[in-house]
Amino acid sequence: MFHGNNGEIEISSLREEFLEIFLESDISLEVAEEILNRFQAMFPKVKSITREQAIDALKEIMTNILVTALPRTSILNVEKKPYVIMFLGINGTGKTTTIARLAYYLKQNGKTSVISASDTFRAGAIDQIKYHGEKLGVRVISQTQGSDPSAVAFDTIVHAKARNIDYVLIDTAGRMQTNRNLMDEMKKIKRVSSPDLSLLTVDAMAASDAMEQASTFLKDIKFDGVVVNKLDTEARGGSIFSLAITIGKPIYFLGIGQEHGDFMEYDPSYIIDRIFPN
Ligand SMILES: Nc1nc2c(ncn2[C@@H]2O[C@H](COP(=O)(O)OP(=O)(O)O)[C@@H](O)[C@H]2O)c(=O)[nH]1
Ligand SMILES: [Mg+2]
CATH class of the missing domain: 3.40.50.300 (P-loop containing nucleotide triphosphate hydrolases)
Structure with a gap:
């Protein structure tokens, strides 16, 4: 895996890494790819980011999906x-x-x-x-x-x-x-x-x-x-x-x-x- 300055990692490597994590977490391939496409779209002009930045972005995307299933009231x-x-x-x-x-x-x-x-x-x-x-x-x-x-x-x-x-x-x-x-x-x-x-x-x-x-x-x-x-x-x-x-x-x-x-x-x-x- 390529590690640039400041602990930055290429987006394509991060994609691969997180695809594996998602599949191990029972996320379907289709959904995993959808999440990763949205992830990539968040960094259109950037080649590499830190793992922390990646996780923050992924958490945001994934939370947006999960909140759609919240019931209207307790x-x-x-x-x-x-x-x-x-x-x-x-x-x-x-x-x-x-x-x-x-x-x-x-x-x-x-x-x-x-x-x-x-x-x-x-x-x-x-x-x-x-x-x-x-x-x-x-x-x-x-x-x-x-x-x-x-x-x-x-x-x-x-x-x-x-x-x-x-x-x-x-x-x-x-x-x-x-x-x-x-x-x-x-x-x-x-x-x-x-x-x-x-x-x-x-x-x-x-x-x-x-x-x-x-x-x-x-x-x-x-x-x-x-x-x-x-x-x-x-x-x-x-x-x-x-x-x-x-x-x-x-x-x-x-x-x-x-x-x-x-x-x-x-x-x-x-x-x-x-x-x-x-
Ligand atoms: N580990 C774990 N076991 C669970 C959970 N919910 C149910 N079980 C177990 O799954 C089995 C079947 O549960 P049961 O309520 O009898 O299912 P039912 O046939 O749909 O009524 C039981 O042994 C439960 O103890 C859970 O959240 N975690
Ligand atoms: Mg029963």
């Missing part, structure tokens, strides 16, 4: 009561964990919630969410395995209205987007509970899968936003750029670990810091 500032949130997504992407973490987050911020155990399909799902509810001191409304998930959601909303509870969080069964029956069931829950917000959970570790899942779901069942989980793993969160650019839906929450507190409202600077650790 989940804490909604006006409707109860505010009904339904979670969708394939198995293992962290729906149940997200609900537990969100219930905890709401509680920390002085809000009340009740959970609908509408994953009545998978064995053990009701016990899993009840376990979280007990630990958090949050009520879980459930029936038995195999019962109608939309009836459970309905009951939960009735409960929330009667008790003046702020939020209803509806857990659902993991769906392969190819499974017709299960998709229809999902639509029924949506019809019956008419959620104020429906969120798709995706797994940051499966970057290209996440994109594909989001686009497939979008065709079949409308959702309003995305939750990206498992950002504490080796996943560096690059898939969030593709989500922000391609899906055109806000990103609401980030899951950053297995504990109830490992959760935050979507924050572009968290992603930037993972890609450019100091």
Whole structure:
């Protein structure tokens, strides 16, 4: 690599260096090239700059992309009561964990919630969410395995209205987007509970899968936003750029670990810091 005076490096070398970093961070090639083209355009007449200047410029470009996925308002500032949130997504992407973490987050911020155990399909799902509810001191409304998930959601909303509870969080069964029956069931829950917000959970570790899942779901069942989980793993969160650019839906929450507190409202600077650790 060419190092000029004052630690300056040729832009073309920096391009190569950062392309590698971006690809290792799960940013798609297309998005990486777009970022680097914008980067180059910022220095039209200059041959070399310092690495620090380069990082500052890249952070600015990348932040501009990420802020386009910010929701209009914090989940804490909604006006409707109860505010009904339904979670969708394939198995293992962290729906149940997200609900537990969100219930905890709401509680920390002085809000009340009740959970609908509408994953009545998978064995053990009701016990899993009840376990979280007990630990958090949050009520879980459930029936038995195999019962109608939309009836459970309905009951939960009735409960929330009667008790003046702020939020209803509806857990659902993991769906392969190819499974017709299960998709229809999902639509029924949506019809019956008419959620104020429906969120798709995706797994940051499966970057290209996440994109594909989001686009497939979008065709079949409308959702309003995305939750990206498992950002504490080796996943560096690059898939969030593709989500922000391609899906055109806000990103609401980030899951950053297995504990109830490992959760935050979507924050572009968290992603930037993972890609450019100091
Ligand atoms: N490391 C890590 N694991 C997570 C995160 N979110 C969920 N998990 C784990 O992923 C697995 C599946 O999560 P679960 O909530 O059951 O997914 P669901 O099938 O969509 O309900 C569980 O073992 C969770 O502990 C996260 O942000 N980080
Ligand atoms: Mg689950």
